[in-house]
Amino acid sequence: MHKMIIYYPRARVGNGGPTVAVWLWADALLxxxxxxxxxxxxDLTGAQPLQVLGVDLVAxxxxxxxxxxxPTQLLGLIRCGDLVFVHSAYLAGNLAVARxxxxxxxxxxxxxxxxxxxxxxxxxxxxxxxxxxxEGRELERALAIxxxxxxxxxxxxxxxxxxxxVTVPTPIGIPGVQWRGGGGYLxxxxxxxxxxxxxxxxxxxxxxxxxxxxxxxRLRGRDSTHGRHAVQSxxxxxxxxxxxxxxxxxxxxxxxxxxxxxxxxxMPSRWESFSIALLEVLALGVPSVVSSRMPIAEQLACEKxxxxxxxxxxxxxxxxxxxxxxxxxxxxxYDPRAFAARNLSTKSVGLRLVDQLAACMAARSARA
Numbered sequence: 288m289h290k291m292i293i294y295y296p297r298a299r300v301g302n303g304g305p306t307v308a309v310w311l312w313a314d315a316l317l318x319x320x321x322x323x324x325x326x327x328x329x330d331l332t333g334a335q336p337l338q339v340l341g342v343d344l345v346a347x348x349x350x351x352x353x354x355x356x357x358p359t360q361l362l363g364l365i366r367c368g369d370l371v372f373v374h375s376a377y378l379a380g381n382l383a384v385a386r387x388x389x390x391x392x393x394x395x396x397x398x399x400x401x402x403x404x405x406x407x408x409x410x411x412x413x414x415x416x417x418x419x420x421x422e423g424r425e426l427e428r429a430l431a432i433x434x435x436x437x438x439x440x441x442x443x444x445x446x447x448x449x450x451x452x453v454t455v456p457t458p459i460g461i462p463g464v465q466w467r468g469g470g471g472y473l474x475x476x477x478x479x480x481x482x483x484x485x486x487x488x489x490x491x492x493x494x495x496x497x498x499x500x501x502x503x504x505r506l507r508g509r510d511s512t513h514g515r516h517a518v519q520s521x522x523x524x525x526x527x528x529x530x531x532x533x534x535x536x537x538x539x540x541x542x543x544x545x546x547x548x549x550x551x552x553x554m555p556s557r558w559e560s561f562s563i564a565l566l567e568v569l570a571l572g573v574p575s576v577v578s579s580r581m582p583i584a585e586q587l588a589c590e591k592x593x594x595x596x597x598x599x600x601x602x603x604x605x606x607x608x609x610x611x612x613x614x615x616x617x618x619x620x621y622d623p624r625a626f627a628a629r630n631l632s633t634k635s636v637g638l639r640l641v642d643q644l645a646a647c648m649a650a651r652s653a654r655a
Contacts, residue, residue, distance in 0.1 A: 289394070291321045292364070292371045294384045296328035296349060296356065299335045302538070303478070303509075304563040305400050308457050309374055310337040311563075311633070312398075312640075315458045317341050319637030326364060326384075328356070336539075349380065357383040367392035370430070370644060376402035377418050385425045394430040394648065396453075401435070401560025405442045406580070410482070419446050426450050431647045433640070435561035436582040451650070453643040456583070458636035459566040461628050462543075466572040470548030472503045473611075474573075475555075476537060477564050478511035479518050485555035485578065486518055488598045492555070494525045495604035500611045501530055504553075507545060509536040546571055550614055553607070554578055555598040566631065569593075572624035574614060576606060592626035594618070 295309045309325075316323050317339065329346040338344075347358045357380040365371055371388040373381040376399040385395045401407060408415050426432060426447035434443060434454045443452055481487050486506070493504060506518065519533045537545045546552065552568050552575040559565075559581040568575055575593040577584065588595040594617065596606040610617040 290366075290369045291316050291323045292369050292393075293323065293325045293374070294358075294371060294381070295325065295374045296358075296380055297331055298325050298327040299332040299338075299344075302337060304560075305375055307337060307563045308400065308561075310339055311458050312372070312637075313342045314339045315633045315637030315640070317637075318634040319641050321637075321641065324364075326358070328358075351379065355379045361387045365391055365393050369393040370396060372396045372398055372433070374398045375400055376422065377415065382422060382425050385429065389428055394644075394651075395425070395428070396431050396433055396644065397426055397429050398433040399443075399560075401439065401558070401582070403443050403446050404439065404558050404560070404582070405445065406558035407483075408442075408446075423447055430651065431644060436586065438582040438585065439560075451647050453640065453647065455636055455640040455643065456631055457561045457563070457566060458633040459570045459627055459631045460633055461570050461624065464543065464547065464571070465624060466547050466549075466574075468548065468550050468574075468614075470550060472505045472549055473551045473553060473607075474505055474507070474545060474549035475553055476507040476542070476545065477554075477562075479508045479514055480512040481517060481521070483512065483557060485557045485598050487521055488557070488600050488603060489553065489555040490518075490521050490525050490527065490531065491600040492598075492603035492607065493531060494527060495600060496608050496611070500608050502550065502611060504531045505534060505545075505549075506532065507534045507537045507542075542567075543571075546573055549573060551576065551610065554581075555603060556581060557598070566627070569623040569627040569631070572622070574618040574621065575623065576603075576610060586630075587626070590626050590630075591621045592623045593621070 313323050324343040326345045326347050328349045348360045349356050349358050351357055365388050371393050373384055388395045427450055431451040431453045432443055434452055435456050437454050477484055515533050522531045552573045554577040556578045577593045578598045579595050584595045587593045
């Protein structure tokens with residue numbers, strides 16, 4: 288296979304979902320026998336515990352601000368025949384890299400992380416429609432767009448009708464430790480983005496659960512579109528301060544303990560790509576109730592990895608009321624850890640992606 292180049296400016300800072308996914312994919316490609324180079328922004332560096340041994344790191348000078356920030360020194364970094372992965376969407380840097388890659392004869396793969404989902408496009412909708420007039424042209428020229436699950440395809444087709452699409456889930460390693468429960472609480476963790484993550488729906492649903500069925504609900508997250516104070520205000524307005532704890536981010540061993548000891552995990556997102564939080568929960572084997580609006584929801588339900596429910600407050604409250612009365616009985620026959628091992632192992636996922644991209648390149652050569 289050709290040399291794999293991942294362009295992700297923030298690869299050396301932070302540990303948000305897309306950054307974690309980028310490193311998981313770098314590891315998967317390495318385990319699939321590929322040479323991997325990762326290009327990052329020179330000015331965005333720090334201690335990065337996610338870094339994978341064997342990935343060749345290349346610093347690249349950028350200029351501009353925010354979504355307009357783009358690389359200035361690509362000459363010689365990308366060569367004819369390379370496969371170039373650009374992660375996320377609505378970023379000028381991605382389009383600059385894609386145009387340069389096409390100009391030198393490299394192959395571009397866009398990895399939007401769910402950004403083209405129909406629901407996600409409704410936020411700042413008119414700005415995204417304008418941007419996609421520009422980005423859509425590069426999507427159509429790309430070797431492929433990488434979706435994480437098949438159900439993303441219709442939304443991608445709305446922005447890139449003729450593009451090739453490969454479908455491979457983000458991988459996750461199976462840890463040596465696993466869920467044990469017994470902490471006496473229901474858990475959520477992620478970003479404090481009230482609309483995206485459905486935290487308002489969860490809080491309203493919890494207010495509808497009979498007190499006799501409740502257990503403490505512990506939220507752990509980092510500030511995002513909203514912060515802890517905004518979420519705390521929703522909790523206070525609902526009169527649930529005695530039941531819902533709005534806490535700080537959890538990382539490393541603290542996060543592992545938080546998840547392993549939770550009796551139940553809940554993910555009420557209005558929309559989602561392929562949530563790293565959910566992958567971590569599945570790999571540990573935590574019993575979970577997750578939103579039916581996630582692209583992977585149908586597969587999770589069919590393979591009995593999680594209980595899947597619509598997240599409108601009345602429906603979510605009814606589901607949680609049933610589950611909380613007897614969690615072991617509610618999850619009899621469910622095995623999230625086996626699901627993760629069966630579908631998401633790092634090497635097998637990497638090989639599947641390599642095979643699908645090879646097929647795309649063969650098809651492009653045949654057309655030429």
